[in-house]
Amino acid sequence: MSATQRAVLIRAYGGAAAAEVADIARPAAGPGQVLVRVRAAGVNGIDWKVREGYVRDAFPLQLPAVLGIEMAGAVAAVGPGASRFRAGDRVMGPLGRLGAYADFVTVDETNLVLTPPGLDDVHAAGVPVAAVAAWHSLHHAGPITAGQRILIHGAAGGLGGYAVQYARRAGAEVFATAATAHLEYVRSLGADHVIDYRTQRFEEIARDIDLVVDYVGGDVLDRSWQVLTKHGAIVGTSSPDILARTPPGRRGLWFTNKPDAALLERLAAEIAKGTLISKLSEVVGFDGIPAAIERNRTGPRIGKVVADFSR
Ligand SMILES: NC(=O)c1ccc[n+]([C@@H]2O[C@H](COP(=O)([O-])OP(=O)(O)OC[C@H]3O[C@@H](n4cnc5c(N)ncnc54)[C@H](OP(=O)(O)O)[C@@H]3O)[C@@H](O)[C@H]2O)c1
Missing domain, CATH: 3.90.180.10 (Medium-chain alcohol dehydrogenases, catalytic domain)
Known part of the structure; x- marks a missing residue:
């Protein structure tokens, strides 16, 4: 050799x-x-x-x-x-x-x-x-329960595709953001509501959300606090400064895969x-x-x- x-x-x-x-x-x-x-x-x-x-x-x-x-x-x-x-x-x-x-x-x-x-x-x-990080990031803020409203940003990506499937299986109501060409794919994975991030504002469609899983970061994170319920949380994998960007009284969690x-x-x-x-x-x-x-x-x-x- x-x-x-x-x-x-x-x-x-x-x-x-x-x-x-x-x-x-x-x-x-x-x-x-x-x-x-x-x-x-x-x-x-x-x-x-x-x-x-x-x-x-x-x-x-x-x-x-x-x-x-x-x-x-x-x-x-x-x-x-x-x-x-x-x-x-x-x-x-x-x-x-x-x-x-x-x-x-x-x-x-x-x-x-x-x-x-x-x-x-x-x-x-x-x-x-992707499969493991999606599982652990989805559960990072606590157990997922049937009927929870979960918003997944970047749902067509490597992690997002799995997270949509895991959340749907757990009985959650899944809101998912993706580009226009990827909406049907995300729907086929089980998303209840697909949101075209290029033409729609997710905050006008997804409300009273218990958990946001943010695989995108940047201003998508900053715009997501307003969609949460009072006790809702955001788990982020893309913006390591999520803690510094978490408004007072809100729950923002940084996820690191192992x-x-x-x-x-x-x-x-x-x-x-x-x-x-x-x-x-x-x-x-x-x-x-x-x-x-x-x-x-x-x-x-x-x-x-x-x-x-x-x-
Ligand atoms: N912290 C950790 O331990 C950890 C572990 C794994 C991954 N990550 C990070 O987590 C993120 C996701 O990973 P990944 O492998 O799933 O990435 P990926 O395959 O590149 O997927 C990202 C997805 O986000 C979509 N997207 C881009 N802008 C968007 C927007 N404004 N709204 C909604 N969707 C948008 C992209 O779609 P378009 O192509 O249509 O734009 C793409 O499908 C990456 O930043 C990665 O580095 C972190």
Whole structure:
């Protein structure tokens, strides 16, 4: 085996050109880790935010740094003390750090689950962060109960598509904002009320809301306080300063995702069975990753974009 491998990395923070494909040394699994041969990796909003240096205070990096936070592949080697997997096992998961855009990556075995037989690597790679983050962000302010009125901003995106399904299943009345072209998709996931954020003002349609889940941030967050009931809450994943922007007497919560292998295992099994919809909108090859990261920042988005390393 070659001692080097392909990777998508940044040598300095910057714009679209800062992410490049380069050869780097192949890692070896440490204690409690497995070495995974990555077959596919999911593209996430955090990729361009890391690239630009927006989150350098929250996630200080030693540069150069390989981007990518989730993947699916096969176990290539098992490190000392790791016992959950064997070489050849198909696995999927979040890394809990960066490095997924490389042919091989070391991962703490506790982050990983076996990829269900009915789920191919390309579909599996886009699941670990969005499906788990959507679940935990939806429940971050407390349990969801039947009859609650929930507004989900960014409902067509990676997290939003799952959150709509989870909320609907719990018996909530779901209001969902999305772009014009994505409204039918969001409705098909179970949203009771779809709101076109390009032509309608959500605050004129969604009122007496118990929970806002904000996957967009910015002025969408600032405009959302007025739609809440007296005891309603906003959970945000996009504006880390949500606490500072929470008006007196209001409840605003910042959400930070963490790996949760038990939950991922359950959700991946549902996706494999077809009882939970996981939307893949685009598959790119390895060399297309830097452009896909930039499109996540600028372009219209529905579901997930995944890089297939065999392309
Ligand atoms: N804090 C954490 O731990 C954590 C974890 C995961 C993700 N995140 C963050 O959470 C956010 C959502 O992640 P994601 O992966 O779901 O992103 P995504 O796939 O890019 O989805 C975002 C969605 O928001 C839509 N959108 C944009 N402007 C909107 C508006 N004004 N109103 C309603 N929808 C709007 C986009 O649709 P159009 O394309 O039509 O504009 C897109 O479908 C990102 O900011 C991501 O970085 C945070």
